[in-house]
Amino acid sequence: GQNIDQPTEMTATEGAIVQINCTYQTSGxxxxxxxxxxxxxxxxxxxxxxxxxxxxxxxxxxFLSRSxxxxxxxxxxxxMKDSASYLCVTTSGTYKYIFGTGTRxxxxx
Amino acid sequence: xxxxxxxxxxxxxxxxxxxKIECRSLDFQATTMFWYRQFPKQSLMLMATSNEGSKATYExxxxxxxxLINHASLTLSTLTxxxxxxxxxxxxxxxxxxxxxxxxxxxxxxxxxxxxxL
Numbered sequence: 087g088q089n090i091d092q093p094t095e096m097t098a099t100e101g102a103i104v105q106i107n108c109t110y111q112t113s114g115x116x117x118x119x120x121x122x123x124x125x126x127x128x129x130x131x132x133x134x135x136x137x138x139x140x141x142x143x144x145x146x147x148x149f150l151s152r153s154x155x156x157x158x159x160x161x162x163x164x165x166m167k168d169s170a171s172y173l174c175v176t177t178s179g180t181y182k183y184i185f186g187t188g189t190r191x192x193x194x195x
Numbered sequence: 196x197x198x199x200x201x202x203x204x205x206x207x208x209x210x211x212x213x214x215k216i217e218c219r220s221l222d223f224q225a226t227t228m229f230w231y232r233q234f235p236k237q238s239l240m241l242m243a244t245s246n247e248g249s250k251a252t253y254e255x256x257x258x259x260x261x262x263l264i265n266h267a268s269l270t271l272s273t274l275t276x277x278x279x280x281x282x283x284x285x286x287x288x289x290x291x292x293x294x295x296x297x298x299x300x301x302x303x304x305x306x307x308x309x310x311x312x313l
Contacts, residue, residue, distance in 0.1 A: 119301070121304075126286075126307075126309075127306060127307065128201075128288045128290075128304035128305055128306050128307045129239070129288075129304045130304070131197075131301055131302075131303060131304075134301060173238065173239075182241060182244070183229075183239075183241070183302060185238040185239050186238065187237070187238045188238055
């Protein structure tokens, strides 16, 4: 079956670093995406990993381990505007996205 | 690049009426478009997938006669909610990708349409 697990909520302080973990079980894995979604808005693309390792893009980095069915999103130098939901999304053997329930991140001043 | 627009952003309608939502890819050709709905504090639920020029593929449990999808061109897909009822009130989000079904391509999401049925 298809299953994605990520924490429901996290809280961190402005300027800090936070790591959001995601574990998944999917058949025919075809890559893993991270999206950011602010309340009442559509998701915006953050990263895509299909090979093992770390992808860095500015303050955001994403890591993937296919053998462990594990990914994380790392956010550095947190800003208040980073308060949002972060969606871990995998793809199966088809083009369809499989969404996690999302992690609501609160950044405190 | 990769901008997707949706119109309208908000719509309020009376029960029994039909509502059409447009989804456009502004700077790329979207071979595949997806329609999702999202309830508060829940994840996105895929309703259907459409490829330009062919009939949409609906997910299990989604009534195709109620949610009419048309993907008439490589930049436009429409979702029509027919005979809307209060339980259809939701946040509807479209996404678009350049790839064909069967490949993995990044989906770019529109800003969403909040539908309220009175």
